[in-house]
Amino acid sequence: MTVLDNASKHLEALPQAGHLIGDKFTGQGSGEIFEHVNPSTGVVQATFEMAGKSDVDDAVTAAQAAFPTWRRVDANARRRMLLRVAELFADNAAELGAVATLENGVPAVWTPTLAAALPADYFQYYAGWVDKNNGEVASVYPGNQLNYSIPEPYGVIGILIPWNGPLTSISMKVAPALAAGNCVVIKPPELAPFSSIKFGEICLEAGIPAGVVNVVTGGPETGEAIVRHPGVNKISFTGSGATAVKIMTAAATGLKPTVMELGGKSPSIVFADADIDHASLLSAQLAMTTLSGQACVVPTRLIVEDAIYDEMVDRVSAISSSFKVGDPFEPDTLLGPIISSNSCSRIQGVIDTAIENESGRLVTGGKKLDGDLSGGYFIEPTVFADVENKSSLAQNEIFGPVLSVMRASGEEEAIRLANDTSYGLGGYVFTRDLNRAHRVAGAINAGSIGVNGFPLVPPNAVFGGKKGSGFGREGGRAGLEEFVSTKNVYVELEHPSFG
Numbered sequence: 001m002t003v004l005d006n007a008s009k010h011l012e013a014l015p016q017a018g019h020l021i022g023d024k025f026t027g028q029g030s031g032e033i034f035e036h037v038n039p040s041t042g043v044v045q046a047t048f049e050m051a052g053k054s055d056v057d058d059a060v061t062a063a064q065a066a067f068p069t070w071r072r073v074d075a076n077a078r079r080r081m082l083l084r085v086a087e088l089f090a091d092n093a094a095e096l097g098a099v100a101t102l103e104n105g106v107p108a109v110w111t112p113t114l115a116a117a118l119p120a121d122y123f124q125y126y127a128g129w130v131d132k133n134n135g136e137v138a139s140v141y142p143g144n145q146l147n148y149s150i151p152e153p154y155g156v157i158g159i160l161i162p163w164n165g166p167l168t169s170i171s172m173k174v175a176p177a178l179a180a181g182n183c184v185v186i187k188p189p190e191l192a193p194f195s196s197i198k199f200g201e202i203c204l205e206a207g208i209p210a211g212v213v214n215v216v217t218g219g220p221e222t223g224e225a226i227v228r229h230p231g232v233n234k235i236s237f238t239g240s241g242a243t244a245v246k247i248m249t250a251a252a253t254g255l256k257p258t259v260m261e262l263g264g265k266s267p268s269i270v271f272a273d274a275d276i277d278h279a280s281l282l283s284a285q286l287a288m289t290t291l292s293g294q295a296c297v298v299p300t301r302l303i304v305e306d307a308i309y310d311e312m313v314d315r316v317s318a319i320s321s322s323f324k325v326g327d328p329f330e331p332d333t334l335l336g337p338i339i340s341s342n343s344c345s346r347i348q349g350v351i352d353t354a355i356e357n358e359s360g361r362l363v364t365g366g367k368k369l370d371g372d373l374s375g376g377y378f379i380e381p382t383v384f385a386d387v388e389n390k391s392s393l394a395q396n397e398i399f400g401p402v403l404s405v406m407r408a409s410g411e412e413e414a415i416r417l418a419n420d421t422s423y424g425l426g427g428y429v430f431t432r433d434l435n436r437a438h439r440v441a442g443a444i445n446a447g448s449i450g451v452n453g454f455p456l457v458p459p460n461a462v463f464g465g466k467k468g469s470g471f472g473r474e475g476g477r478a479g480l481e482e483f484v485s486t487k488n489v490y491v492e493l494e495h496p497s498f499g
Contacts, residue, residue: 002327002372003040003041003326003327003329003372003373003375003376004041004043004375006327006329006330007038007040007041007043007045007102007329009329010098010101010102010329011045011102013095013098013099013102014045014046014099014102014103014194015099015194015197015198015201017048017197018048018049018050018051018193018197018217019051019055019059019197019215019216019217020197020200020201020204020213020214020215021055021058021059021062021214021216022058022062022210022211022214023204023210023211025197025200025201027048027049028049029048029049029050029051029052029055029216029217029218030049030051030052030053030054030055031049031050031051031052031055031218031219031221031222032049032050033047033048033049033050034047034048034049034050034190034217034219035047036048036103036190036191036193036194037340037341038102038103038105038376039104039105039336039337039338039339039340039376039377040101040105040327040328040336040337040376040377041375041376042341042375042376042377043375045102046194048193048217050190050217050218050219050222051187051216051217051218051222052218052221052222052225053221053225055216055218055222056185056216056222056225056226056229057225057229059185059214059215059216060156060185060214060226060229060231060232061231062210062211062214063156063183063184063185063211063212063214063231064155064156064183064231065211066183066209066210066211066212067153067155067156067182067183069209070181070182070183070209070212071152071153071181071182072181073181073209075130075131076131078127078130078178078179078181079127079128079130079131080127080207081206081207081208082123082124082126082127082130082175082178082179082206083123083124083127084205084206084207085120085123085175085202085203085206085208086119086120086121086123086124086127087120087206088202088205088206089116089117089119089120089123089167089202090116090117090120092116092198092202093111093112093115093116093117095198096111096115096116096167096195096198097111097112097115097116098111099115099194099195099198100114100115100166100167100192100195101328101329101336102194103163103166103191103192103193103194103195104163104164104166104191104192104291104339105292105328105336105337105338105339105376105377106165106291106328106336107328107330107333107334107335107336108328108329108330108331108333109331109332109333109334110289110291113456114165114167114168115167115168115195116167118168118171118456118457119167119168119170119171120171121171121458121459122168122171122172122175122459123171123175124459125175125459125460126175126176126178126179126459126479126480127175127179129176129179129477129480130179133151133179133180133480133484134151135148135149135150135151135486136148136149144492144493144494144495145490145491145492145493145494146490146491146493147488147489147490147491148488148489148491149486149487149488149489150486150487150489151180151481151484151485151486151487152181152484152485152486152487153180153181153182153483153484153485154182154233154234154483154484154485155182155183155231155233156182156183156184156185156231156232156233157173157177157182157183157184157185157232157233157234157235157236157483158184158185158187158226158227158229158232158234158235158236159173159174159177159184159185159186159187159236160186160187160223160226160227160235160236160237160238160239160247161173161186161187161188161189161196161238162189162238162239163189163191163192163339164192164291164294164295164339165291165295166188166189166192166195166196167195167196167199168457169238170186170195170196170199172457172459172463172474172475172479173236173238173259173474174186174199174213175459176474176479176480176482176483177236177483178208178212178213179480179483180480180483180484182483183211183212183213183214184212184213184214185214185215185216185226185232186199186200186213186214186215186216187215187216187217187218187222187223187226188215188217190217190218190219191339191340192339193217196215196217197215197217199213199215200213200214200215220243220246223243223247224246224250227247227250227251227256228250228251228253228254230254232256233256234256234257234258234259234483235247235251235256235257235258235259236258236259236472236482237258237259237260237261238261238262238296239262240262240263240397241262241263241468241470244260244262244470247260248260258472259470259471259472259473259474259482260465260470260471260472261296261425261463261464261465261469261470261472261474262296262425262465262468262469262470263296263397263399263423263425263468263469264296264297264298264397264423264424264425264426264446264465264469265300265301265394265395265396265397265421265422265423266297266298266299266300266301266423266425266426266427266428266446267299267301267302267303267417267418267421267427267428267444268283268286268299268301268302268303268427268428268429268430269303269304269408269414269415269418269427269428269429269430269440269444270283270302270303270304270305270308270312270430271305271411271414271429271430271431271433271436272305272306272307272308273431273432273433274308274430274431274432274452275430275432275452276308276311276312276315278430278452279312279430279452280312280315280316280319281319282430282453282454283299283302283312283316283403283428283430284316284319284320284323284381284403285319286298286299286428286454287299287300287302287320287401287402287403288320288323288334288335288381288401288403289323289334289335291336292325292335292336292337292338292379292400292401293398293399293400293401293402294338294339294399294400296397296425296469297425297426297448297457298426299426299427299428300397300398300402300403300404301387301389301394301404301406301417301418301421302316302403302404302405302406303406303407303408303414303417303418304405304406304407304408305408305409305410305414306407306408306409306410309405309407312405313363313383313385313405316383316403316405317363317364317383317385318364320364320365320381320382320383320401320403321364321365321380321381323335323381325369325373325378325379325380325381326373326378327373335378335381335401336378337376337377337378338377338378338379338400339377340377341377343377343399343400344368344377344378344379347379347398347399347400347402348367348368348379350392350393350396350398350400350402351366351367351379351382351402353392354384354391354392354393357391359384359387359388359391359392359393359394360384360385360386360387360388360391360393360404360405361384361385361386362382362383362384363383363384363385363405364380364381364382364383365379365380365381365382365383365401365402366380366382367379367380368380379400379401380401381401381403382400382401382402382403383402383403383405384402384403384404384405385405386405386406386407387404387405387406388406389406389417389420390420394406395421395422397423411436411439411440414440415440415443415444418443418444419443419444419445421467422467422468423446423465423467423468423469424445424446424447424465424466424467424468424469425446425447425448425464425465425466425469425470426446426447426448426449426450427441427444427446427448427449427450428449428450428451428454429441429444429449429450429451429452430451430452431451431452437451437452445466445467446465446466446469447462447463447464447465447466447469447473448461448462448463448464457474457475458475459475459476459479460475460476461475461476462474462475462476462478462479463475463479464478
């Protein structure tokens with residue numbers, strides 16, 4: 001069966017609507033017509049009208065109307081609703097997976113986790129926080145005054161998510177926002193809008209009241225309308241640094257707080273005492289098979305200690321070239337397509353420029369696939385060795401299956417290279433020396449560090465970046481606290497005596 005045949009077989013999974021406002025699904029919007037292209041085939045598989053300013057107005061109005069009731073919903077009832085959302089993710093895993101594969105090409109082998117299990121985990125986790133978002137009590141003068149603080153929801157949160165993992169990103173943001181009592185207006189990316197609509201269907205089926213969750217699909221104009229809307233009280237965004245600057249500029253006009261989870265160029269340091277089999281396999285898998293390298297936290301800079309450098313280059317290259325690239329609906333496919341024709345051409349341009357400028361030694365890959373896959377946007381897993389850390393290849397986020405390998409003489413140089421970047425989202429350390437593991441993890445200037453492994457952003461763990469990788473946190477208690485504002489209440493019980 002061809003890639004096109006396989007995609008056509010699953011098309012009925014795509015929702016017809018492009019927006020959810022209140023409890024109404026619609027395929028009509030006040031913006032321009034958008035044609036969604038399946039990245040695996042290069043063929044238009046759906047069209048819809050994107051949301052314009054008037055649609056954003058309607059969505060925010062619906063959220064504002066729902067907020068006074070939603071914030072006061074009994075904790076047990078709200079918990080049950082969030083748990084029901086988690087159950088429905090599991091119940092609809094096959095359909096959600098098909099939608100994810102159609103919209104952004106993520107291989108079906110990964111969708112049970114990315115489109116169902118991980119989102120369900122986030123809703124289960126934050127359901128448990130519904131009645132634990134407590135304030136503090138303090139008596140300034142015991143017996144005379146009572147002074148206490150209470151966390152309150154902001155109101156309406158603007159949620160702007162990326163195309164590479166829409167349901168995971170939605171769950172990391174929306175689950176704590178709802179648990180804290182907020183309502184949300186979600187803007188899915190136009191390149192991958194369908195999962196968000198399915199999420200809206202799940203929320204209504206779970207009993208979440210109309211207007212609490214709204215979805216308006218569109219491009220930059222839709223996002224700007226949400227950010228600038230006076231009825232939106234806070235913004236949570238995942239995406240590129242360039243877009244983040246525009247969002248923060250727009251948010252500044254309304255003095256709105258923001259959470260920014262941005263890009264990365266994460267280093268992975270492999271020391272000579274590491275488990276080489278494990279380190280080489282995981283380094284290749286994370287950089288290449290995680291959404292075909294289209295993920296912000298994956299280690300795309302591999303820093304290897306001198307003594308094992310040549311062996312690691314050979315191993316990582318061999319493993320990378322063994323991964324099957326192809327039809328994402330096939331069960332043995334590990335790498336799917338790049339999201340769009342423009343992105344594919346950009347990545348190919350980065351590779352070609354690196355070869356031309358001798359920024360590194362091309363060891364494997366480097367080309368767009370042709371033949372049966374020529375209609376889609378598939379790029380071979382690509383490994384460059386002997387990369388100079390100051391080069392564009394090492395410094396800029398490529399967002400594709402391209403790994404840069406560089407040499408370090410020892411621990412001090414490895415840490416220096418790891419931190420010599422404008423990003424600070426993730427970092428990785430491979431060593432059998434426990435003292436070194438803690439020492440290096442503490443020295444890497446990034447928000448999340450993996451030692452001899454990679455945690456797939458579990459809901460109880462805090463996730464977020466430093467430097468050009470953003471600010472604010474998702475996951476854990478910190479993720480909940482991003483969606484509350486603390487109020488202080490002072491009660492005078494007796495008039496104080498001063499003498």
